[in-house]
Amino acid sequence: MSAGQGSPPALELAGLRKSFGKTEIIRGVDLAIGRGERHAIIGPNGAGKSTLFNLITGRFPNSGGHIRLHGNDLAGLQPFEINRMGLSRSFQITNIFPAMTVFENVRCSLLWSKGYRYSFWNMVARSRDLTLGTEAILEQINLTARRNLPAGVLSYAEQRALEIGITIAGGADVIMLDEPTAGMSHSETDYIVDLIRQVTVGKTLIMVEHDMGVVFGLADRISVLVYGEIIASGAPEDVRADPKVQEAYLGAALEADH
Amino acid sequence: MNDTFQNTAAKRPLVSLRDAAPWLVATGFLLVMPFIFTANSTITIMNQMAITIIFALAYNMLLGQGGMLSFGHAVYMGVGGFMCMHILNMVEDYSLPLPLPLLPIFGGLFGMGLATIVGAFSTRKAGTVFAMISLGVGELIAACSIIIVAFFGGEEGIPGDRTYGLPFFGNEFLHPIDVYYLIVFWLILSALLMYLFSRTPVGRMANAVRDNPERAEFLGYSARKVRFISFTASGFFAGVAGGLFAINYEILTEENLSLILSGQILLITFLGGVGFFFGPIIGAIVFTLLQTVLSLETELWQLYVGALFVATVMYFPGGLAGVLMMHYPSVKLGKVKSLVVPYLKTLVPAIIGLLGTAGFIEIMFHGRHAAVGDEQMTLFWISLNSHSALPIVVTLVLAVGGIWVARRFAPEMAEAWHRSITPNAPPPPAQPPSTRDAA
Numbered sequence: 001m002s003a004g005q006g007s008p009p010a011l012e013l014a015g016l017r018k019s020f021g022k023t024e025i026i027r028g029v030d031l032a033i034g035r036g037e038r039h040a041i042i043g044p045n046g047a048g049k050s051t052l053f054n055l056i057t058g059r060f061p062n063s064g065g066h067i068r069l070h071g072n073d074l075a076g077l078q079p080f081e082i083n084r085m086g087l088s089r090s091f092q093i094t095n096i097f098p099a100m101t102v103f104e105n106v107r108c109s110l111l112w113s114k115g116y117r118y119s120f121w122n123m124v125a126r127s128r129d130l131t132l133g134t135e136a137i138l139e140q141i142n143l144t145a146r147r148n149l150p151a152g153v154l155s156y157a158e159q160r161a162l163e164i165g166i167t168i169a170g171g172a173d174v175i176m177l178d179e180p181t182a183g184m185s186h187s188e189t190d191y192i193v194d195l196i197r198q199v200t201v202g203k204t205l206i207m208v209e210h211d212m213g214v215v216f217g218l219a220d221r222i223s224v225l226v227y228g229e230i231i232a233s234g235a236p237e238d239v240r241a242d243p244k245v246q247e248a249y250l251g252a253a254l255e256a257d258h
Numbered sequence: 259m260n261d262t263f264q265n266t267a268a269k270r271p272l273v274s275l276r277d278a279a280p281w282l283v284a285t286g287f288l289l290v291m292p293f294i295f296t297a298n299s300t301i302t303i304m305n306q307m308a309i310t311i312i313f314a315l316a317y318n319m320l321l322g323q324g325g326m327l328s329f330g331h332a333v334y335m336g337v338g339g340f341m342c343m344h345i346l347n348m349v350e351d352y353s354l355p356l357p358l359p360l361l362p363i364f365g366g367l368f369g370m371g372l373a374t375i376v377g378a379f380s381t382r383k384a385g386t387v388f389a390m391i392s393l394g395v396g397e398l399i400a401a402c403s404i405i406i407v408a409f410f411g412g413e414e415g416i417p418g419d420r421t422y423g424l425p426f427f428g429n430e431f432l433h434p435i436d437v438y439y440l441i442v443f444w445l446i447l448s449a450l451l452m453y454l455f456s457r458t459p460v461g462r463m464a465n466a467v468r469d470n471p472e473r474a475e476f477l478g479y480s481a482r483k484v485r486f487i488s489f490t491a492s493g494f495f496a497g498v499a500g501g502l503f504a505i506n507y508e509i510l511t512e513e514n515l516s517l518i519l520s521g522q523i524l525l526i527t528f529l530g531g532v533g534f535f536f537g538p539i540i541g542a543i544v545f546t547l548l549q550t551v552l553s554l555e556t557e558l559w560q561l562y563v564g565a566l567f568v569a570t571v572m573y574f575p576g577g578l579a580g581v582l583m584m585h586y587p588s589v590k591l592g593k594v595k596s597l598v599v600p601y602l603k604t605l606v607p608a609i610i611g612l613l614g615t616a617g618f619i620e621i622m623f624h625g626r627h628a629a630v631g632d633e634q635m636t637l638f639w640i641s642l643n644s645h646s647a648l649p650i651v652v653t654l655v656l657a658v659g660g661i662w663v664a665r666r667f668a669p670e671m672a673e674a675w676h677r678s679i680t681p682n683a684p685p686p687p688a689q690p691p692s693t694r695d696a697a
Contacts, residue, residue, distance in 0.1 A: 078480065079472075080478050095470065097465075108474070108477060111462070111463065111478075120461065120491070124459055124462055
């Protein structure tokens with residue numbers, strides 16, 4: 001994982017643009033996120049944070065510019081192809097398989113990375129590597145006791161933890177989390193932040209987050225997105241001190257938060 | 259469940275007795291059936307049932323496991339069947355050394371071939387898009403049956419003769435019983451393969467794609483390709499069912515491709531329950547019984563089947579299998595006995611009420627449609643005059659009374675069920691002075 005001098009950044013956005021009809025939501029974003037970095041994207045509502053996530057992960061096609069994952073251009077790739085290149089994401093609104101058990105949720109997220117692909121000749125229950133891998137993830141996200149319950153009956157915080165488990169299970173080295181603590185109580189937030197810190201050791205983390213406590217506690221660098229443009233990017237204390245940021249967004253948010 | 263195996267680091271045995279038991283019991287049951295029901299007519303019904311089970315299980319690979327609602331699945335069974343019919347005729351014409359029991363493989367391969375072509379574009383999306391394409395393709399191929407006469411035989415269909423093939427260990431398949439064992443062999447094999455398919459990585463992902471295609475895509479799987487694989491596999495087993503149909507009936511006609519049959523298999527699968535592997539099996543058995551036995555009793559059998567279907571959709575979306583599995587916790591907790599009385603109290607009047615309703619409908623139907631002067635009819639083995647008031651009044655009273663009593667006891671039944679699935683439920687509210695009645 002050592003980032004040599006010449007190695008490309010984990011994720012690189014160059015002149016990225018996205019329009020819906022006449023409305024331009026992302027208006028030329030340039031950003032480079034190094035390997036092993038924990039990067040938070042913040043900004044007011046409607047700034048385009050989720051759209052940015054959706055562009056990077058292939059959910060929407062972009063209208064201009066480039067996205068490069070470890071130096072490889074992602075243009076025209078489907079979400080599943082991008083995922084196979086080592087990028088995995090969670091969603092702002094919990095996105096799991098509610099009818100399947102917790103165990104099955106995690107096992108499904110391991111299948112591709114364990115090389116099972118579209119196999120119809122292996123029995124999943126007989127694959128030790130799958131079972132052990134799933135159990136390891138369940139242990140990490142503290143849901144071992146819940147393994148046989150349908151995921152839909154878990155508490156909200158547990159579902160969010162499960163989604164983080166699903167997101168990291170495939171072993172992707174770039175993890176993108178969209179508001180992982182949205183709608184959580186203080187204790188739940190602390191729990192999830194600890195969990196994120198544990199499971200992303202040695203990985204590149206990109207997150208959208210509204211809770212400034214979480215952002216400043218977790219991120220190595222912060223980018224501030226306002227109306228589809230990044231107005232500041234840097235270490236948390238530099239961003240916090242940036243007058244442009246304070247004017248646009250942060251001051252109000254910080255006041256509201258404390 | 260499998261913890262013990264992992265802890266001891268022992269390799270799991272290839273098949274555990276617990277996994278194999280249902281299959282062994284089913285196999286034994288199927289082998290013994292012809293000794294219990296020896297009449298040729300019954301064996302014919304069982305043959306039809308077994309073929310329908312394979313088709314329904316194949317259909318449920320799409321609907322239940324893959325989340326794809328098809329309105330035209332009969333064409334895969336039909337095309338497989340027509341192909342088998344042609345192969346059977348070639349065996350006859352050129353004396354090809356093909357034993358009859360292998361014929362369904364070709365049905366499967368051609369069903370799968372067609373599914374590969376159609377699936378290539380229809381599985382791009384699930385939901386309405388998929389349903390509409392399946393309807394269109396179904397109608398298209400059904401229309402072809404009249405246009406491409408060489409293959410589909412026009413209105414007469416394609417007949418054949420199964421006995422011209424190579425004798426299979428001396429068996430020439432002259433009798434329905436010989437065909438029964440051939441079909442049972444394919445039934446067990448197909449059902450087992452379809453079950454195992456649902457246990458494979460792609461089978462598990464079919465469930466995942468059904469529940470949340472977007473999430474599945476962000477886990478590295480192309481939802482379209484997962485659907486496509488389920489679709490072709492389903493086409494294969496539908497084709498096998500078609501091949502068995504060809505062997506059993508020795509004729510295929512345009513009816514085998516029709517939308518009616520496509521609708522019927524949807525109904526069967528839903529009636530049995532899409533959520534469980536064995537659901538379509540129950541659906542196929544119940545439907546075939548209604549179709550063969552009830553249709554002998556009344557011309558209106560389709561009305562009752564339709565009513566049953568509507569009731570299932572509205573009140574038991576899990577189908578008959580869902581109703582059965584609702585009671586699995588009760589069995590596990592050993593509380594089934596507590597259900598007997600409340601169930602009888604509700605279900606017996608309900609059945610009386612439904613029979614009364616059916617009787618009323620039958621009398622009305624007879625009164626309106628029988629030839630002039632024919633006023634005698636038989637209803638539940640009772641001979642009566644369909645134009646007199648008494649039978650009408652009796653059936654109406656039974657209908658209204660039965661349903662009224664059933665409704666009165668229904669809450670009690672529901673409560674008994676709730677108690678039976680709760681591990682440490684309080685005893686029935688008889689012990690404290692009944693507050694519900696006082697209120």
